[in-house]
Amino acid sequence: MSDQLGTLDDLPQEYRDEMADAGVAPLWPMMRNVLPHGAPNPVTRPGYWNYDALRPLLLKAGELTPVEKAERRVLVLSDPGRGSGAMQATSSIYLGMQLLLPGETAPAHRHTPSAVRIVVEGSGGYTVVSGERLPMEEGDLVLTPGGEWHDHGHDGSDPVIWLDALDLPLFVYFEGSYAIEGPLQAQNNRPDASEVEYTAAGLVPSRQSGGAPRRFPMMRYPWAQTEKALRQMAAYGDTAEVDFINPETGEDVLPTLGFTAMMLQAGQQDAPPLRSASCAFHVVSGSGQTEVDGKVITWGPKDTFTAPVFSRLTHTAHEESFLIRIHDRPLQTKLGYYEERPR
Numbered sequence: 001m002s003d004q005l006g007t008l009d010d011l012p013q014e015y016r017d018e019m020a021d022a023g024v025a026p027l028w029p030m031m032r033n034v035l036p037h038g039a040p041n042p043v044t045r046p047g048y049w050n051y052d053a054l055r056p057l058l059l060k061a062g063e064l065t066p067v068e069k070a071e072r073r074v075l076v077l078s079d080p081g082r083g084s085g086a087m088q089a090t091s092s093i094y095l096g097m098q099l100l101l102p103g104e105t106a107p108a109h110r111h112t113p114s115a116v117r118i119v120v121e122g123s124g125g126y127t128v129v130s131g132e133r134l135p136m137e138e139g140d141l142v143l144t145p146g147g148e149w150h151d152h153g154h155d156g157s158d159p160v161i162w163l164d165a166l167d168l169p170l171f172v173y174f175e176g177s178y179a180i181e182g183p184l185q186a187q188n189n190r191p192d193a194s195e196v197e198y199t200a201a202g203l204v205p206s207r208q209s210g211g212a213p214r215r216f217p218m219m220r221y222p223w224a225q226t227e228k229a230l231r232q233m234a235a236y237g238d239t240a241e242v243d244f245i246n247p248e249t250g251e252d253v254l255p256t257l258g259f260t261a262m263m264l265q266a267g268q269q270d271a272p273p274l275r276s277a278s279c280a281f282h283v284v285s286g287s288g289q290t291e292v293d294g295k296v297i298t299w300g301p302k303d304t305f306t307a308p309v310f311s312r313l314t315h316t317a318h319e320e321s322f323l324i325r326i327h328d329r330p331l332q333t334k335l336g337y338y339e340e341r342p343r
Contacts, residue, residue, distance in 0.1 A: 005031060044090045044278060044308040045081035046292040049097075051120070051302035058099040058161060067104045074098045074164060077304060087168060089306050090278035092328040093257065094168035099161050100125055100154045108151035111179035113168040114254045117142040118282050118324055119223075120163055120302050124156015129219045133187045136160060139223025139284045141244055141324070143253055145216045151184050163282055163304060165326045167256040194220045198247045201229075213248030221253075223284065227322060230263040238268070256331040261324050264288065264317035271314045274341040279327040280306045286321025290314065312343065 005028045008016060019025060058075055067073055074096040078086040089095040098117075100106060102124070117127065118141055125136040129150045134142050142162075144150040154160055171177035190196065197205050198218045207213070221244050234240040240263040244253045252258040258277075264270060264286070281290070287300045291314045292307045299305060307313055315323075332338035 005029065040276075040309050042091065042278070042308040042310075043081045044079050044088075044306070046295050046297065046308065046311070047077065047080050047089060047306040048297045048299070049077050049304045051300075051304070054097055055121075055161070058097060059159065062099050062101050062159070067100070067106055071109075072098060072106055073100070079306070081308075087172070089280055090308065090328075092167060092169050092278060092331065093280055093306075093326060094164070094166040095280055095304065095306075095326075096164040096166075097161060098164050099159060100152055101159055102154050102157055104154050105184065106152035107181060108149055108184050109179045109181045110147055110149045112146050112176055113166045113171045114146040114256065115144045115164055115166045116254065116257065116259060116326075117144070118163040118165065118284075120161045120282075122156060122158050122160030124158070125152065125154045125160030125162075127152050128185050128187055131185050131188050132192050132219055134192050134220040136162065137223065139226070139322075141221040141223070141226075141253075141259060143216060143219045145254065148216070149182060149185055165257065165259075165280070167254070167328075167331075170256060170331070192220050193218045194222055194225075204248055213246075215246075216253075217246065217248050226261050227263075230261060230322065234263050234265065240264075252330040254330065255334070256328060258327050258330045259324060260327065261322065264315060264321045264323070266317055266319045269314065269316045271343060273343060274310045274312060275327075275329070276309055276337065276339040277327040277329040277332055278307065278309050279325050280304060282324045282326070284322040284324060286317060286319050286323075288315060288317040288319070288321050290316070310341070 008029045061073055065073060076087060077089050077095040078084050079088050079090060082088055087094055119136045119138050123137055127134045127136060127142050127150055129144055130148050136142060229242050230240045242261050244259040245251060246253060283299050283301055283303045285301050289296055289298045293311050297305045329338055
């Protein structure tokens with residue numbers, strides 16, 4: 001392919017005007033914008049959101065705007081490459097920090113995008129998904145898949161805050177993003193599936209009927225179980241990473257987004273391969289720093305940061321640390337182009 005393509009300025013103004021009138025444009029002056037050589041040229045830039053800075057703003061939002069006037073009281077984490085107000089943390093991932101105060105209820109709705117909640121702070125909150133009441137404790141990962149009815153409530157005494165991760169940008173791009181509101185759901189009178197059917201790895205309810213497994217059989221992934229698994233792996237090797245999966249199929253929890261928990265020992269350094277997936281990291285606990293394409297991000301407990309596609313990442317833990325990586329590998333795999341390159 002040629003490195004020197006013709007430009008619009010090479011074309012006579014009369015010809016450009018004729019093309020504009022006809023509703024067409026020449027490809028060659030724009031080709032490198034959409035097909036750069038060798039690797040993508042992302043708009044996304046590394047982002048960092050300090051929780052200690054966000055928390056007072058969230059609590060102030062709780063004072064200024066009742067949940068009835070917000071529906072979902074959220075501060076959006078906007079990609080620096082797209083500017084303040086962008087509904088994207090990366091090209092495909094939306095992130096928002098949501099607050100629910102004691103006694104509040106966020107109304108029921110369902111929408112085309114899928115969402116995952118990572119609980120950042122507080123106790124006593126819950127999410128109801130298709131009638132299943134899901135407790136929300138720090139570090140838990142709670143699913144609200146696209147098309148499923150869900151609402152939130154809070155029976156505790158202190159604020160509950162969680163990080164929302166959605167594939168919203170994809171549905172906005174497809175012009176397929178919308179929501180439907182409804183009444184609060186009746187709640188099942190039993191614990192959620194993570195406490196009944198899926199309490200141990202390798203075990204699922206017997207399929208005596210021979211029916212197909214449910215698409216989303218488990219909606220809550222308790223952090224206590226995740227941390228236990230990571231610690232067990234770390235005790236017998238340097239790499240401690242686990243993927244959150246559908247226990248019936250082994251596939252990622254959502255069709256478009258994947259979630260991976262990782263543990264770093266104090267002083268440990270991790271340098272993953274270059275990945276075609278964009279990603280966000282949420283720090284469950286610990287502190288350290290990550291170099292993203294030469295930019296050093298120093299992070300602490302409950303902070304969040306992002307990395308564009310094919311970023312050169314180096315994580316260094318200052319103390320024992322646990323992080324959850326949010327990524328779009330599942331979608332890229334389905335499209336047949338997920339790629340990893342050596343550093």
